Amino acid sequence: MFGLMQDHPLLISTIVCHAARHHGGNEIVSRSLDGSLHRQDYVTLERRARRLVRVLQALGVEPGDRVATLAWNGFRHVELYYAISGMGAVCHTVNPRLSNDDIAYIMADARDVLLFADLTFAAAIAAAAPNCGGSVRAVVFLCDRAEMPETKLPPGMALLCYEDLMAAADEDFAWPQFDERTAASLCYTSGTTGRPKGVLYSHRSTLLHAYALNSANVMGLRSHDRVMPVVPMFHVNAWGLAYGALMAGASLVMPGRHLDGASVAGLMNAERVTFSAGVPTVWLGLLHHLRASGERLHTIRRLAIGGSACPPALIDAFDREYGLTLEHAWGMTESSPLGTYNTPFTVEGESDAAALARKARQGQAIFGLDIRIVDDNGVPQPHDGIASGNLQMRGQWVAAAYYGNPPGSALDAEGWFTTGDVATIDADSSMEITDRSKDVIKSGGEWISSIALENIAVSHPDVAEAAVIAATHPKWDERPLLLVVPKAGRTLEPADVLRVYDGKVAKWWLPDAVVVVEELPHTATGKLSKLTLRQKYRGYLVDQTQM
Numbered sequence: 038m039f040g041l042m043q044d045h046p047l048l049i050s051t052i053v054c055h056a057a058r059h060h061g062g063n064e065i066v067s068r069s070l071d072g073s074l075h076r077q078d079y080v081t082l083e084r085r086a087r088r089l090v091r092v093l094q095a096l097g098v099e100p101g102d103r104v105a106t107l108a109w110n111g112f113r114h115v116e117l118y119y120a121i122s123g124m125g126a127v128c129h130t131v132n133p134r135l136s137n138d139d140i141a142y143i144m145a146d147a148r149d150v151l152l153f154a155d156l157t158f159a160a161a162i163a164a165a166a167p168n169c170g171g172s173v174r175a176v177v178f179l180c181d182r183a184e185m186p187e188t189k190l191p192p193g194m195a196l197l198c199y200e201d202l203m204a205a206a207d208e209d210f211a212w213p214q215f216d217e218r219t220a221a222s223l224c225y226t227s228g229t230t231g232r233p234k235g236v237l238y239s240h241r242s243t244l245l246h247a248y249a250l251n252s253a254n255v256m257g258l259r260s261h262d263r264v265m266p267v268v269p270m271f272h273v274n275a276w277g278l279a280y281g282a283l284m285a286g287a288s289l290v291m292p293g294r295h296l297d298g299a300s301v302a303g304l305m306n307a308e309r310v311t312f313s314a315g316v317p318t319v320w321l322g323l324l325h326h327l328r329a330s331g332e333r334l335h336t337i338r339r340l341a342i343g344g345s346a347c348p349p350a351l352i353d354a355f356d357r358e359y360g361l362t363l364e365h366a367w368g369m370t371e372s373s374p375l376g377t378y379n380t381p382f383t384v385e386g387e388s389d390a391a392a393l394a395r396k397a398r399q400g401q402a403i404f405g406l407d408i409r410i411v412d413d414n415g416v417p418q419p420h421d422g423i424a425s426g427n428l429q430m431r432g433q434w435v436a437a438a439y440y441g442n443p444p445g446s447a448l449d450a451e452g453w454f455t456t457g458d459v460a461t462i463d464a465d466s467s468m469e470i471t472d473r474s475k476d477v478i479k480s481g482g483e484w485i486s487s488i489a490l491e492n493i494a495v496s497h498p499d500v501a502e503a504a505v506i507a508a509t510h511p512k513w514d515e516r517p518l519l520l521v522v523p524k525a526g527r528t529l530e531p532a533d534v535l536r537v538y539d540g541k542v543a544k545w546w547l548p549d550a551v552v553v554v555e556e557l558p559h560t561a562t563g564k565l566s567k568l569t570l571r572q573k574y575r576g577y578l579v580d581q582t583q584m
Contacts, residue, residue, distance in 0.1 A: 046217035047244040050123035052283050054212065057083035060260055060286030066308050067111040068293035068300075070156060077112050079283065082119075088208040089120035095206065096151060096175060096197075100125030100215075103223060105149040105173070107131045107140075107158045110270050110291040113179045113199060117153055118270070118279055122221040122240065123212055129223040130271040133157075134561035135233070137164040143225045143233050145170030146441070153177045153199065157294060159186045167191050177202065217241040223440060224273055226370050227561045235440025236370050242434040243280060246373045249403045249434075250281040255378045256312065256341060256364075260286035263308060263336075267292060267301060267315030268344070272562050273374040276314055276343070276366075287312075298326025302334060309336045316344035316563040317351060320363065321502070324354055325524075334359060339381075341366050343374075345564045346470055346488045349397040350496040367399035367470060371447070371454060373434040377402050377468050397492070398469040399460075406432030408468060410460055415449070422463030425471055425484075429453040476567050478507040478515050485517055485546050487567075490538075494519060497537045499527040504557050505548065506570045508578045518577055519548035520570065522557055529553045549578055 045051075056063070061080040069075055077085075098104060104121045106128065108114045121128040129147050131140055140161065144152070145168065152173055154162055162176055175195035178185060182198050190196055221240045225233035250256050256278075258264060264287045266278040274280070282289050290308045292301060296315075301323050305313065320342055326332065340355070343366035355361040362381050368374030379400030384392065402408045410418045410426030418426040431453050438446045448454055459472045471477075471486045478485040487505040494503035501524040508518035523529045531551035538547055552574065558566040 046214055047241045048123070048212075048214065048217060049119060049221055049240050049243055049280065050212040052244070052247070052280055053079070053083045053086055053119045053123070056283040056286055060283075063260070063286055063288045065112045065115060065289045065291060067291040068295065068304060069111070070109075070293065072295075075112055079286075082112070082116065084208050085203065086116050086119040086123065087210040087212070088203055088206045089116050090124045090210045091206040091208070092202045093120060093124060093126065093151070095202075098124070098126050098150060101127065101220070103127045103129045103147045103149045105129045105131050105144055105147070105152045106271070107133050107152060107154040107162065108179055108270070109155055109157075109294045110266055110275065111155075111179070111293055112291065113153075114270050115279055115289070115291075118222075118274075122243075124210075125213065125215055125219060127220050127223050127237070130274065132225070132227065132269075132271045132561045133161060135227070137161055138168075139233055139561075141165040141168035141170075143235070144173065146225075147223055147235060148172040151175055151177065153179060155179050155294075156184060156186055159188045163188050163190070166194060217244075222274060224370050225440075227564075236436045237440045238274075238373060238434070242373060243274075243277070244284075245405055246277050246375065246434040247280040247284050249405050250277050250375060251285050252404070254380045254401070255366075255375065255403055256281065256314075258282055258285040258287045258312065262287040262311045263290055264288065265290040265292060265301075265305060265308075265310040265313040267296060267313055267319050272344075273368070273370050276341075276368075276374055278314060296322075298322040298324070299330070302326055302330075302332050305337055306332075306335050311336055312339050312341070313337060314341035314343070314366075317342055317347050318502075318559065318563050320347075320355070321351060324351065325501075327359060334361065338362060339364055343367060344562060346399075346492065347397065348492045348495045349393050350492070352396050353393055363396070365397065365399055367468065369456060371436040371456075372406065372430060372432070375403055376406055376408065376430055376432075379467070395467070398463075398467045400468065401466050402430075402468070406430060406435060408462065409453070410462055420462040420464060420466060422461055422467075422469075425459055425461045427474060428456045428458040428460040428468070428470070430456060473567070476506070478505075478517050480510070480515050480517070480545070481513045483545075487517065489542070490517055490519065490546065490548065493538055493541055494521060494534065497521075497529075497534055499524055499529055500534065501525075502557055504565050504567065504570055506567055506574060508549070508574060509576055510549070510578050516549040516578060517546070518550055518552065518574055520552045520554055520557060520574065522554060550581065552577070 056079040266275040365379040368376040418424040507515040510516040558569040
């Protein structure tokens with residue numbers, strides 16, 4: 038027997054329709070490339086999204102076609118999110134921080150038919166376009182006619198202006214209904230261990246993820262919130278905030294391309310932002326700006342942080358100095374991305390050190406997704422906060438296969454997806470990433486966590502950023518090598534840096550050497566590029582002994 042309830046498919050178009058109908062006066066505020074602010078309410082957004090569907094149809098886009106975007110966080114990018122998926126096509130967000138070669142590769146792999154791009158990427162498009170596989174029929178720049186750049190494109194690839202196309206289109210489109218399992222958007226991994234791989238989300242998985250994002254145990258957005266996604270829309274769909282905010286009726290504040298501390302703080306204060314989300318490097322830049330300028334943040338109290346492990350010192354600094362709560366999240370492209378969230382709470386009688394350690398964990402699994410840890414033989418490990426193992430996940434918004442591969446090919450026999458992270462899970466089901474499986478250091482048969490050593494290193498008052506890699510050692514196989522970036526105007530002495538570990542780790546965990554560098558490399562998603570560092574410094578300890 039079935040229930041006697043209405044059956045409506047979970048479709049992305051219903052989110053923008055809800056926002057326009059019930060929160061129409063709330064808005065998207067976007068910082069343009071020239072620094073000016075553009076304002077657009079949700080009624081206008083929904084109307085322009087329907088107009089944009091007519092543009093897409095006139096350009097020959099059909100349901101199932103992949104349409105690429107190469108753009109910052111802004112109102113036109115949001116219009117594309119809803120129009121492309123809403124008509125039944127696939128919104129393929131391309132990460133502009135990838136190399137031109139990787140951009141060409143993923144557009145060819147996806148067989149994109151159109152590319153919508155911000156002006157700042159004109160040079161990258163000109164370089165990548167000849168190698169995009171021949172499927173892209175046109176490049177549409179997200180601008181007015183007066184702003185159109187001169188860009189050389191291959192024969193057969195048209196150059197078009199977004200606002201010209203919008204002005205010529207009608208807005209009489211009616212949102213269709215179709216199977217909620219229909220593909221909605223496509224994101225590629227950053228390719229840290231090979232070519233980027235595509236993750237193809239459905240309407241169903243996207244809406245369930247947005248519902249979960251808005252639960253009280255996660256981000257819990259409300260209609261009066263003003264949400265600033267600092268995480269880019271090309272990075273796993275801005276962690277779902279472009280959907281979750283509109284579902285809640287919250288306003289969006291889009292920062293565009295300028296993510297330095299001064300720009301972020303200024304926009305937060307000017308637009309009364311109440312919630313924001315970004316990677317540790319962005320929040321570290323914000324902290325440095327606040328300290329240097331004396332500026333305060335007036336309306337915001339919560340910041341979500343993810344993408345890589347957050348140093349406890351960063352959580353502590355925002356809390357003690359500015360009364361801001363950093364809420365640790367974990368996920369990946371393959372989980373849409375949210376998998377766990379560390380919801381703030383207090384424990385009576387808990388010491389400050391214990392509270393900080395708890396806040397630094399990645400948190401509990403979100404309903405709709407499950408996690409476990411297993412050993413190298415696939416045997417589940419206890420959730421006691423001590424045993425560590427390979428982290429696995431499964432759930433309603435977890436990838437079952439990579440784009441172009443057979444269904445289920447990314448899962449084990451029990452339907453679990455192996456994340457590549459090493460983690461512990463405690464008795465309260467709170468998970469902590471101890472390392473990436475490829476980054477953990479095996480010294481004399483014992484494991485050393487690079488993340489733990491990095492978190493201690495950045496607690497040094499003169500260290501701005503730190504990375505620990507496994508360097509080859511003639512006796513112990515691998516030993517930790519610490520690379521540090523000094524804060525502006527400061528100098529670092531290796532021996533002084535090592536003293537920060539006194540009493541905090543076992544002596545055999547101590548890095549064998551400290552290398553002071555001007556900067557550390559990052560991936561296209563803002564994470565430390567351990568692959569680049571290993572390629573450059575893997576033999577550092579051996580080289581030093583031979584000198």
